[in-house]
Amino acid sequence: MRLQLQTWAEVERYLETSTTAIMPIGSTEQHGPNGLIGTDAVTSEEIAYKVGELTNTMVAPTISVGMAQHHMAFKGSMTLRPATLISVISDYVDSLAHHGFDHFYFINGHGGNMATIQAAFQEIYTAHILGGAGNNEPSVRCGLRNWWQGQKTGKLLKELYGDKDGRHATASEVAVTQHLFPDNIKDVAMAPPGPITGPWSDGNDYRAKYPDGRIGSHPDLATPEAGKRIFDQAVEEICEDVGKFAES
Numbered sequence: 001m002r003l004q005l006q007t008w009a010e011v012e013r014y015l016e017t018s019t020t021a022i023m024p025i026g027s028t029e030q031h032g033p034n035g036l037i038g039t040d041a042v043t044s045e046e047i048a049y050k051v052g053e054l055t056n057t058m059v060a061p062t063i064s065v066g067m068a069q070h071h072m073a074f075k076g077s078m079t080l081r082p083a084t085l086i087s088v089i090s091d092y093v094d095s096l097a098h099h100g101f102d103h104f105y106f107i108n109g110h111g112g113n114m115a116t117i118q119a120a121f122q123e124i125y126t127a128h129i130l131g132g133a134g135n136n137e138p139s140v141r142c143g144l145r146n147w148w149q150g151q152k153t154g155k156l157l158k159e160l161y162g163d164k165d166g167r168h169a170t171a172s173e174v175a176v177t178q179h180l181f182p183d184n185i186k187d188v189a190m191a192p193p194g195p196i197t198g199p200w201s202d203g204n205d206y207r208a209k210y211p212d213g214r215i216g217s218h219p220d221l222a223t224p225e226a227g228k229r230i231f232d233q234a235v236e237e238i239c240e241d242v243g244k245f246a247e248s
Contacts, residue, residue, distance in 0.1 A: 020246040024048035026109035027066035030074035032169030032214040034186040044109030066113040072203035089120035150237030166217020174219040179227030
């Protein structure tokens, strides 16, 4: 149930029975030799659409550019400043809260967004508590779930890739995009990844440490068949979690 494909009257009717919105959020950034630049946005979006369909939950427009300054040494990557992303998240939530939504379940596709999303939640809560009536009732609830973090999903990733999934441009996320967009599979020869040399500061430092964009990953192992298994498992676990969140 996509908000953008509803009329205002349909949204009004939805709010008579549910006040939960699913909020897909990702990033537009490099994903190694064979990963799509939009990986983090399109995976969270498509998973959100499927979860929304199965749980009859409204899905808001995707926030497709995130906090990705550390990828800016690679062509095509885009970033928002942390303060800008906090404002975007806050405005998305406040716009929908104005109409009566009060539970906002963020499905995230980019690990680099996590700190900024959590900071945005605190900005939202602070603004609502300082502007509210002080009746000891929460005005909004925000939840965050990285699509790959479920226990069963994590077990499946281990089964498929062992210790070769890596930390960025992973085999698992590339596999999911191959399942979702089979016409855009990239056949690229690549050597084994270099060593993981620790944290980074800005995008230039990142590229100096990880020249082809990968962090310990083997995305050449990705297949669309594995991607479908990962997608289906992630959707199953997130559906369960959305149900619990909506009742909280």
